[in-house]
Amino acid sequence: MTQDIFLLIEHIQGQVSDISYIMAAAARELAQNEGDSVIGILFGSGAEGLKDSLAVDKVIYCDHPTLSEFTSDAYKRTLISLLEDYSPRAILFGNTTLGADVSSSLAAHLKFPIINSCLKISDSGGIISQICGGKIMVDSQLADKTTLITVNPGGYKPEEGQSSSSPETITFSPPDLENLKVQLTQYIEPEAGDVDISQEKILIAIGRGIQTEDNIELADELAELLGGAVCASRPVIDQGWLSTSRLVGRSGKKVKPDLYLCLGISGATEHIEAITDSKTIIAVNSDPDAPIFDIAQYGIEVDLFDFIDPLLEQIENAKND
């Protein structure tokens, strides 16, 4: 086993995802000794140029038409083949819709230990993870063999993993990629026509605490008074109360409003990572331990439904003054 740190570069439709840069920053912290390399694994078709902005020492590039876009089966097969030739200290994957499709499966296949949800690397090279929706932290150490790690966004900024110098490329020949069991047939873009919440300056965000579909009109009223739009966390979307175009979170949109006013959102990791670029976050929640209060600038611990009427009334008065 070498002491090199590998990371699987994620890209969708020709764009490197932010998590790839975040992993590059984490990998650099994990490569503790001089001489330990940070090495990106890049799969694609005519996609070698995607390596250029990444702060890694080298990139192992595997080119094949089947690898042009991500599928779990082709990626897993190629990774298994690659790991016959390489034995790194650790391999980082995004804890994302791409990375999580292959990391655990690969770990099971190769009997490599795996650590979930790494947020930061400690000064001594330990892994700091965040589980239970951000309510529990875990400090752990790499196992005594190649260890896989899934990385959550939020611990490093993408800029920390970017570089203007192009890393050296090592090419890797793809394995047999015939008879795959998973095929990507098409991407379906979100419906156009709705408001683009990623561009809104004021967002009223609702979560499980809104309780019923009928209560959404309270958020609508608030959004109208403040000149903003309503968005939501996963439970509201899953109930079918708002369209997926209003989803803020890991599989929804990242937002960057001047004001993010959240009503009844607890602040699960997948939600928080999509709102950290907001200028001001104000959280209303009846649970004093809700993780949302850890990242909000202002917190209000009240029952939402006792609070919203006086708030609407006072905003109207303030606007009329």
Added chain:
Amino acid sequence: MTEIVVIARLVPDLVEELEIATSGTALDLAWLRLIINEFDNHAIEQAIILKERSGATVTIISPEAEGVEDMLFTTAAKGADKLIKLTGVGEEKPTNLSMAQTLAEIIKEINPDLVLTGVQAHDDFTGDLAPQLADLLDMPYVGYISGISLGDGKATAYKEYPGGILAEMEIALPAVLGIQSSEEPPRYVAISKVRQMMNTASIEDRDAGVLETDSGVVIDRMYLPEVADRAEMLEGDEEEVASKLIAILQDLGLL
């Protein structure tokens, strides 16, 4: 007839206060309230939707935990056909790989076309169960699924990507799919119907065998997050807090 297996797990309810065991390296499970893993609840719903659409036998397998029988009978009230409880799981949380090995042996006997489970569980630290299970069963895996249709030896599934993009994937069956959300919200069933199932449905007990708790990763410490910059809490009754909030909005030039 299409055979569908769903793995349903109970996880700590995050609304409750979580505590760390005296070992300092695990959650204290003694007083934790457990609820169904939300993604697993969606997996159950998706299985029932597929059954209603084109016929299927749905088997639910759950590791034992406080309240697991009630949860299993609830799935029967929703339309599940067979209920299996994994016994002898023990107090300490086993590694997901070990749990997947035990589950894989039972699933092989059922020989299903489709295995569904939640894409993740919030208390998972040693990998995700669904992709590990897929590898052990030598089946393909796709996660973050929010819709499935079954066709001739294959599933067409919709995988969620950031920014609201969906990837339509064709997956050869048998397969394991990690469910993010079902096509319809999980249905509610009347308590009376669940009680009825307690009298009519049966739960098959299966011994989990020896489960491994050591993943090879050394946990130094488990702890509640240390908060550096917690929100400034606005104090007072609802009227007072509303006034303070408005003053802040005015300061920010937003009102």
